Amino acid sequence: MFDIGFLELLILGVVGLLVLGPERLPKAARTVGLWVGKIKRSVSSMQREISSQLEAEELRQKLKEQQSKLDESLDRAKRDVESIAKPYSTSTPSRHANEKAEPDSPAGEQPPPQAAARLDDALANARQPDERPADERSTPPDDDKKDAASR
Template identity: 35%
Template sequence: MFDISLMEMLIVAIAALVVIGPERLPGVARQAGQWVTRMRRYVDDIKSDFSQQMDLAELKSIKSEVEDSARSLQSGLQDTLDTARSSFDSLSSSFDTRSTNYIPEGQTLDGQGTPALAGPDGALGDAAAQSSAGPDAEADGQTYGQAGHD
């Protein structure tokens, strides 16, 4: 700590013996040892406090970095969730539109017993007549599904 050699310590001990005297030297040495012990304890406490403050500062900076990363991740996930939710809503509305346009067989449009494919006078329309003829029926000399091919 003080970088004192053995020779220097011996000179200090002889000077203390001459100045203090042989009767009081053990008590003074004991008191000096207690002071050195207290000083070391204080220095260790200061070092540990300083170290704790440095660690606390590092932890605070790490905490802020983690919080920033968490906020960034959360906003990214929220954007992804919003995109998925809007896609789901558009698909859901598409399915809702299709399901409201579908009328099961045997049910009516107007609630008065008129079939869904029948016109107002009860006669089947052209589209209904063609669909009831089936895919094997010929229309204008061409089979169903092959119209417009050369």
């Protein structure tokens, strides 16, 4: 901050001793020290507050970027699923009723009757991620626990 050397401090001490006298100089030095300490604490607290505000703003900006990326990928997935489901959802209901009666229709043309419902479920699941922890989602239920409980 300020570049004050030993010579400058010595000159200040001598001038202070001459102006204030030996009785009031220690009290004045203590008061000046307290004021300098308060100023330093105020400046450091303002610096900490400013840096925390900057960090919070950076986090908000990163969160917005991540949210926009997530929304973009969700929209892309939704468009992909809808483009796949579009040929199936435009079929007439009478076609589904006759589907079992017409075994000669090509397999790739029509989905099973529940395909539209499954696609809607898949879209709903893509919008609302599973709330359970990842380890609970990936592990199958323990049959051993069921067997132990039934004994």
